[in-house]
Amino acid sequence: MPGYNCSLKGLLNMIGKEEVNLENLEDYLDAVKSELKEYDSETDELKLENNDTNRPDLWSLEGTARQIKACMFDEHADYDFFDKTPKAENVIKVDPNLKGIRPYIAGFSVSGTKVTDELLKQLIQAQEKLCDNFGRKRELIAIGIYDFNKVKLPVHYVASEKTKSFMPLGFEEEMTLSEILEKHPKGIQYGNIVAKFDKFPLLTDDSGEVMSFPPVINSNNLGKVKVGDENLFVEVTGTEKESVMLVANIMAVNIADHGGIIEPFTIEYESEKFVSPSKFEDSTEVTLDFTKKLTGLDVTIDELENSLRKFGHVVKRIDENTLSCTPPSYRRDILHMSDLVEDYCICYGYNNFVPKMLDSFTVGSESDISKLEKLMRELLIGMNFQEVMTYILTSKENQTVKMRDESGIAEIANPMTETYGVVRKSIIPILLEIESKNPRAEYPHRIFEIGEVASADEKTSYETKHKLSVLVAHSNANFSEISSILQALMYYLGREYKLEPIEHPSYIVGRTGAIIYKGENIGVIGEIHPEVLENWSIGMPCCGFELDIK
Amino acid sequence: MNETVERLHPLEIAVLMAFKKKDVFSNEELSVASEIPVNQLRTAIEWLLLKNFIKTSEIGRKEFVSITSIGSEIAENGFPETKILEVIASNQDGISLKDLPTALGMEPAKVNPLIGNLRKNSAVVIENGIIKKSESDFIATLEKRLSIFKKIKELGTVDICELSKEEVDEVRQGFKKRTPEKGFFRIDEKILLEISITEEGKAVIPFLKIRQVVNQITPQLLASGKWREAEIRKYDINLNAPKLLIGKKHPYRQFLENVRQKLVGLGFEEMSGPLVENEFWDMDALFMPQFHSARNIHDVYFVKNTEKPKDIEEPFYSNVKSAHENGKQFASKGWGYTFDEERTKRLIMRSQGTAISARTLASGPKNPGKYFAVARCFRYDQIDATHGTDFFQVEGIAVDENINFAKLLGLLKLFAKEIAGTEEIKFRPAYFPFTEPSVEMHAKHPILGWIELGGAGIFRKEVTLPLGVKSPVIAWGLGIDRMAMVSLGINDIRQLFSHDLDFIRDSKGV
Known part of the structure; x- marks a missing residue:
C-alpha cells in the first residue's frame, strides 16, 4: 500500500493553520485516512501511509494538505486553469497508429514558479506513486516531466520505428529503442509493457528532438529537470483515457498548490480533441433517506449538502431528498451513493457518533x-x-x-x-x-x-x-x-x-x-x-x- | 520431642537404636548392627545428619586398584614389545628399522614409540638403521610384569594394601592420574568414615520404640483391620511431589476457544469455507477489481491447478461480472473494465476471512442473522517474528434490515470490551474495497497500549446485491494475534505454532 514521505514543516506550511501540530496531526489525518508511521525529528521527515487505492490524489503532501483544509477548515483552492482555454500553440498531436499500443496522452505546461528542492522531491514522489501503485508499474500510467524552455511546440506523440535512436536519461550515447529495452536499466524493468508491439510510443517536439520513450525513459536532453528550472512541461501517457486524464489533473493541482501557473494543452486525436487538464462532469446522486438509513443519524438535507460541499464536492439540490454531487476533478472514486455517505461520515467525525447496540435477537452457535x-x-x-x-x-x-x-x-x-x-x-x-x-x-x-x-x-x-x-x-x-x-x-x-x-x-x-x-x-x-x-x-x-x- | 520422634522414618529409628550398644561405628559395623543394607544405610545417615542426631568423621582413606581396558588387553595378549623382541631375535643379523613394521604387521606410527621404549630399557641396539637384540634379557622382565597384569585382572578390585611392593610399583607406574582411560590401571580412593551419635541423638534414644510403622495403607491392612494397631508414619508434606505429564489443549487453542465462546454468546453463528479458494470468492465477489494492487503475485499464494478449473455458480458469476464491468444493475458506476473469466476461476490460498462471508451471503443467510468464522488465512509475507505463513483471522457479518453505521460502531465497542477487555476506543476512517463507510477501531489494551483491534464497515451494495442480499450487512474482522501473544507470554508470532514439545507442555492455560 502506498507510503509517502514529506517534511513536517512542508505539510504544516501547506495546511497553514497554527492549531495543527505534530501532537494532534493524527486527528487531522482522519480526513485523508492516512496513518502516521514515523517521524524523524532530525530530518523533519514524516512517513505516512494511505491504504485507499482509489484516492491516488491523497498520496502526496499536497493532496493530504488539500483534503485536511477542505474537510477540517472548509478552505478550498480555486483551480481556475480547469476553465481556461488552451493557447493556440499548446497542442499535442497524437498519431492514430498508437491505437492498440498506448493511445492516450494528456499534458500541460507550468510557469511562474521556480523548482525548489521540496517541489522536486514531491514531484518525483508523486510520479513514482502514481505510476507504480495506481499505474500498475507504468502499464496503465507513465508520467514525464521536461524543461519546457527547450521544447518546440507542438508536441508530437507517435508510433515510432524501433530503429529510431536518441540519448536516454543517464547515458552519454545514443541508443535505438530496441537497444534501450535490452541495455538501459529502465528498459529492462519496464520494456515488457511495449516489447510485444511492432512500433513503440515516442514523444518528440516539433523539431523532431526526442522528449521521451514512454513508458520507459526520458531523453537525456529535454527530459531532465533540476532545482531552479522555471518552466516545466508535464505529460501522462497510458492505456485508459479516464485514468490518464485523472493523473494529469492530480499532477496539475499538486503543482498549482506550490504556486505554479498551469497552462492547459489541446490533445488532438485523429477525429476528436480534448483539453487537459479538464473537469470531469461525472455526477452521482445521493438521497437523504439512504444517508439516514446507512448512518443511523437524523441528518437534515442542509447538513448533508453542507458537509459534502465542505468535503470538496460540487453539490446541486435536486429536491428535498436528493442531492447531485460532482467530485473535485482530481477524484474519480465515487461509484455509488454510499461513497458519498462515507465522505459525509468523515466530515461528521467518526468519534462524534453515539455507538448504538444491535437490537435484533439472534441465536449463536458453533458449527x-x-x-x-x-x-x-x-x-x-x-x-x-x-x-x-x-x-x-x-x-x-x-x-x-x-x-x-x-x-x-x-x-x-x-x-x-x-x-x-x-x-x-x-x-x-x-x-x-x-x-x-x-x-x-x-x-x-x-x-x-x-x-x-x-x-x-x-x-x-x-x-x-x-x-x-x-x-x-x-x-x-x-x-x-x-x-x-x-x-x-x-x-x-x-x-x-x-x-x-x-x-x-x-x-x-x-x-x-x-x-x-x-x-x-x-x-x-x-x-x-x-x-x-x-x-x-x-x-x-x-x-x-x-x-x-x- | 514427641513430634520429632513420630516423624522419624523406620530406617532412622533402626540406626539410632544401634547406638544403644555403642557410640561409634564404622559403616560396615553400623550396617550389621542396624540390620540395614549399606545402600539404604547411606540414605538414613544423610537424614540423621540433617537432624544433627549423628555426626561422621573421616578416619582414613583406602585405595582400590582395578585394571583398565587397555591393561586388560595386555593381560590377554602380552606386551607388544615382547613380540618385537621375538621378531628381532628370529633374525640373526637383526632387521632394518624400515622393514620392521611390515614384519610385525603394524603401522610404523605405532611401532616407533615401542622401539623408543625398548631402547630406553637397553633391550635393543641400533646401528646403521639395523636393530638388534642386546645382551639383557628384557623378555623375562616383561613376563614378570605380565603376571602382575594377569593377577589384577583376575582379582577385579583389590585393596592396594593387599599387594606386594613390586606389584604396587607396577600399578603406580601404569596409572595415569589425569587420563585414567589411557593408563593400564585405575586407582580409586575411598574415604573411611566413623559414625558417632551426638548428644541430641542420645537424648532421642529413650523415646524410641520399635514400632509397627505403616508407610502405605494396603488393601491387606484394611481387610484385616490391622490398621487400627498400626502407627501411620507422618509425612513431610512440603517435599516436592514428582512432576506429572498431563494431556491438555494447546494454549493458542484455549485462547481461540475463549474468543469463539464470546462470539457465540453475542449471538453469532459459526460459518466455514475452503482453504483453497478461487479468486472469485476471495476477491471478485468482494468488488476488488481484478487489477487491484493487492491481487498480484507478491500478495497472494497461487495454487497450481492440475485439473480443469471449475465454473463459478450462477447467478453469482454473471451478477459479479456485471457489477465490475458497469455496475448499472446495482446503481453503481462499476469499475469499467472487461472481467476476466479465466482469472476469476484461478485457485489461491484464502487471503482473507471475508471470502467466507461472501460465500455465506450467497448461501441465503438468516435475516436478521449474525455469523462468524475463525479462519486460517494466507499472506505472501517473509516469515519473521511478526509474520507467519498462515494465521487465524476472526471475521464476521451481521445481516439486518435495521443495521447502520452507528450500530456497527456499537458492535465494535462491544467487541473491545468483551474481547480486548477495554472500553477505551477510537474510531478512524479506513479503506477496504468491499465496505463503505469503512472504519478501523483502535483500542487501549491493558498491556499493549493502543492497538488496531479491527476493521469493519457496511458491505457495498456492489457486494451484497449480486449475491442476493438486499438488507444492509455489517462486515467486521478482528486482529487477535497480538492479544494471543500477550496472554501466552511470547513475543515471536512463530511460537504460536511452535514445534517445541517442552514449550507446549509447559505453557499454562490462558
Missing part, C-alpha cells in the same frame, strides 16, 4: 464440525494427549518423499520458500516432524492435532477436509496401544467402525488398517514404517492414526 472437534479434543486429552497446532503450508519433501507417498499434493505456484511450498494433505508428517525435533522431551510422547488439510487428487479436488491426527512415540509404542486409543475414541463418540487390513507406504505392512465407518474409508491407522522413521531421523517407535472429521 457441527466444531462441536465434534471439541468432543474429540476432550476425549484425547482424557487419554493424556497434548494438543499441538501447526502451519498448513509445509514442505513437499516432508509431505511426500519422507512419507514414501508422492500422491495428490497441492502445490503453491509462487512459494516464498520451499519450506512452505505445498498445502498439507496429511497432518501425520507434521506430528513426525515434531517427534524428530523433540527426542529430549520426556517420554512417552502422546500428541494430536485437529486441523484442516487439502489435497489435489481427483476425488477431493482441493476440497478442505478436517482431520484428527494422533501420534504415540515411546520405546514400546505399538499397534495394540494405538488401536485401543482409536477404540476408546470411537466408543465414546458412539461410532461403530471396522479395521480393514491395507497396505500404505508410510506404515508397516501387516500392521496397517483402513478405518471403515458406515461403509466408508475415513482414515488409516498403523505403526509408522521404520524407513519413514529413518527419513525423519527418529529413533523411537511411533504409531498413529488419522481420520476425517465429518
